[in-house]
Amino acid sequence: MEPASPSRRARIAAMLALLAVAAVVAAGLVAHHRFPDVAPPASETEFDTDRAWTHLERIVGEEPAPIGSQNSAEVRDYLVEHLESLGLETEVQQDVGARTFRTVAETGRVDNVVATLPGTDPTGRVYLAAHYDTTPTTPGTTDDLQGVATILEIARVLAEREQPRNDVVFLLSDGEEPxxxxxxxxxxxxxxxxxxxxxxxxxxxxxAGPSALYNTSSGNAELVSEWADTVPYPAGESGFAALWAEAPFNSDFTALEEAGFIGMEFSPLDGRAYYHHPSDTLDNFAPKTLHHQGVNALAMADTIVDRDIAELRAESDTTFFTVFGQVLGYPGFLVLPLALLSVAGVAALAVLTRLRARVNVSHLLGGVLTGLLAIAVSMGAAWGLWQLLLQVRPGYAGMVSGDPYQPEFYRWAILALSATVAWAGYFIARRRLREEALVVGALLWPALVGLTLAVALPPMAYFGTIAALAASTGAFAAWRAGAHRPVLRCALLATGVLPGALLLTLSGYIITTVMGIGLGAAGALCFAMAALLVAPLVSMAVPASGGPRPILVPLTAGLLTAALTATGLAVDTFDEEHPYTANLYYVLDADTEQAVWASDSSRPHAWAADYVTDERDPDPLSIPAPTRSNPAWTGDAPALSLPAPEIEVADTRTGDGTLTLDLVLHTQRSAEMLILHLDRPIAEGTVTVPDLPATELSEMEAAGDDAAEWPYEVTMHNPPEGDVELTLRFTDEKRPELGVSDVSFGLAEVPGYSERPDGVVMEPAGGGAPTDSIIVSHTHEW
Known part of the structure; x- marks a missing residue:
């Protein structure tokens, strides 16, 4: 820790230590990508990937299979036929589901396929779940027909084995996507x-990639323990599971957990560009990923079908992460103490440098500021890199997931860019600040991140906590070794920074994989902290004098960033196999008989730009249109002669300061969606369709001050040919403004419309009005 220039022997030791750290980190990244190839099963009662693939080929069509479609019905019938052939008790639950998302209540008619394998002495039920509907923009090979095919094969295996202790239910749900x-x-x-x-x-x-454990119910300690001990090829981190739970992402598991179920979710997480994409096809999905999903899921199911279900419900969570194929972690009750200990360790190091190395407070504060600036600038640079890519390759704006088709080189570019910024800042600060102060500053931020997460998001605290705790311990040991023993000193420093460098780099890579290059700044946070951890070793290898010029380090990293970015642009090009995406839909105001083409894309593809010629103000359409449509571009369109959806106020009741409306809605053109639009939120309600029980609607949240003219919606997916009846209660007696719209898929009937050229496909569904849809709107007059 002394400021004297290291000797040549020290420089060599530092270089070797850096190479060792880099080699271990690289090996960890390689191990993250490694999962087993498809292998034939050892027996008939093992998971057979070929059988699962055969199911997948049967249920994946050339066209999407959204809720209520003919394609979806054909998939449903196949599932029922196969499960019944296994001797399972199989039913189709025809029902209406409903869920409120802040200001929008989604409802729809569904056909759930439910098959049961009875247990010998059940303590409860084990559910294997997946959904068989797709969005209107994708064949849905991976989301989620691969999950369905996996469950069909697991059902065969469990049906042929000795009868399990617990009931096993295969729940293949409908209507997950809307x-x-x-x-x-x-x-x-x-x-x-x-x-x-x-x-x-x-x-x-x-x-693509391995099947990872990416979400768990709260109180996961027993389930995670079973998973870690059971599955042959584990992958997953509690940090991402916690992030997923807090983010506005939802799946069927969300609804089931809220209803009192416990459990886990598994999914391949790479290849995010294909999420809801028309190219999510069999050709773009690897049997290897299906094999990993199936082998691990069967192993987990195989264990818990014979467990006492009550014992799997724990009071605490476990922090866990996977390194070199091994699951490591610690109990939830240690999260905060370890985070506090890591902060205390860095604080002790700061006191030591202040007293023993005579580093003044201003230098320590300078080191802390240097670390903060390095992290902040790295994150900003990652955001800037994506903006640059959007300028060079405007088609990336149509990648709803924020990820290109082949993002690998861009991920490494963000890593190299973060190292460039962190090391440049470190070397510049080294001219004025003591090295010991910079070390303290580099370690403080992971410790503070860990402490913050220990309070706000405990399962995610580990990468900051472990990084700071291990590195501060290593730095203290290196200081004790002294500058006269450079080899030992470098070995101790490297040992200390290695856990954090490995975990932070892996975490940054996983974050950029899941969140996409468009949100690469989140990954840069981890990459920058990893670069700061190893900066003292870099500094020892390249001292201020007596060795290579320090500017060569960030310069080399910067040139590597440029080379990786250029390679990414060269590799990831748009063609027929990696098509552009385009968003376009048609909106007809039946009251005025005026129509527009519309696109939600801020940078429409040239094909769509021929229809949408006028860039709009940020205000949404003033007529009632689905999901508070806010097109970025519109253009004049011919007005079709289409019947408007109907709305009737059947009854109005007031009392106790509230208003209750009985409404009847009807689509006259067999649309796929029927939507009620309101200017006020509902407090509660029910939706009823012919021959099915009424379903409750929950309270809506109040919209913000910048709310659109029609901020609240009740949407019926797969509406019946008959009426949809709604009973809605409001918290005061003022009558709401009412509008109604319906949505059908396909634009072929609009005069002047031409199909997309080769190499251009529908933009993946990601919110907003459905692309390639016809929307007919009508406003109710009281």
Whole structure:
């Protein structure tokens, strides 16, 4: 820790230590990508990937299979036929599901496929779940038909084995994509739902890479322990599971957990560009990923089907992460003490440098500021890199996931860019500040991040806590070794920074994988802290004098960033196999008989730009249109002669300062969506369709001050040919403004419309009005 220039021997030791750290980190990244190739099963009662793939080929069509479609019905019938052939008790739960997302209540008619393998002495039920509907923009190979195919094969295996202790239920839900409707219908109306159970939910957030444990119910300690001890090829981190739980992401598991179920979710997480994408096809999905999903899911199911279900419900969570294929972690009750200990360790190091090395307070504060600036600038630079890529490759704006088709080189570019910024800042500060102060500053921020997360998001605190705790211990040991023993000193420093460098780099890589290059700044946070951890070793290898010029380090990293970015641009090009995406839909105001083409894309593809020629103000459309449509561009369109959806106020009741409306809605053109629009939120309500029980609607949140003219919606997906009846209660007696719209898929009937050219496909569904849809709108007059 002394400021004297290291000797040549010290420089060599530092370089070797850096190489050792880099080699271990690189090996960890390689191990993260490694998972088993497809192998034939050892027996008939093992997971057979070929059989699962055969199911996948059968249920994946060339066209999407959204809720209520003919394609979806064909998939449903196949599932029922196969599960019945296994001798399972199989039913189709026809019902209405509903879920409110802040200001929007999603409802819809669903057909859940539910099959049961009875247990010999059940303590509860084990559910294997996936959804068989897709969005209107994708064949849904990975989201989520691969999960369905996996469950069909697991059902065969378990049916052929000795009868398990617990009941096993195979829940293949409908209507997950528009709003978790099948899961909500199951949780609210199925007679087995009140008993709860353990759910293993198989999802499809990406189309490549290993199947990772990416979400758990709270109180996961026993389940995580079983998973860590059981699955042959584990992958997953509690940090991402916690982040997923707090983010506005939802799956069927969300609804089931709220209903009292416990469990886990598994999904491949790489290949996010294909999420809801028309190219999410069999050709773009690897059997290897299906194999990993199936082998791990079967192993987990195989264990818990014979466990006492009550014992799997724990009071605490476990912090866990996977390194070199091994699950490591610690109990939840240690999260805060370890975080505090890491801060105390850095504080002790600061006191030591102040007293023993005579580093003044201003230098320590300068070191802290240097670390903060390095992290902040790295994150800003990662954001700037994406903006640059958007300028060079405007088609990236149409990648809803924020990830290109082949993002690998861009991920490494963000890592190199973060190192460039961190090391440049460190070397510049080294001219004026003592090295010991910079070390303290580099370690303080991981410690503070860990402490903050220990309070706000405990399962995610580990990467900051472990990094700071290990590195401060290593730095203290290196100081004790002294500058006269450079080899030992470098070895101790390297040993200290290694855990943090490995975990932070892995975490940054996983974050950029899941969140995309567009949100690469989140990954840069981890990458920058990793670069700061190893900066003292870099500084020892490249001293201020007596060795290579220090500017060569950030310069080399910067040139590497440029080379990786250029390679990414060269590799990731748009073509027929990696098509551009384009968003376009048609809106007809039936009251004025005026129509517009509309696109939500801020930078429409040239094909769409021929229809949408006028850039709009940020205000949404003033007519009632789905999901508070806010197109970025519009253009004049011919007005079709289409019947408007109907709305009738059947009854109005007031009392106790509230208003209750009975409404009847009807689509006259067999649309796929029927939507009620309001200017005020509902307090509660019910939705009823012919031949099915009424379903409750929960309270809506109040919209913000910048709310659109029609901020509240009740949407019926897969509406019946007959009427949709709504009973809605409001918290005062003022009559709301009412509008109604319906949505059908396909634009072929609009005069002047031409199909997309080769190499251009629909933009993946990601919120907003559905692309390639016709929307007919009508405003009710009181």
């Amino acid at each position: 709003g978790l409707l099948g899961a909500e219908a199951f949780a609210e109306h199925h007679p087995d739902a009140p008993d709860g159970g353990v759910v293993l939910n198989l999802e499809g957030a990406g189309n």
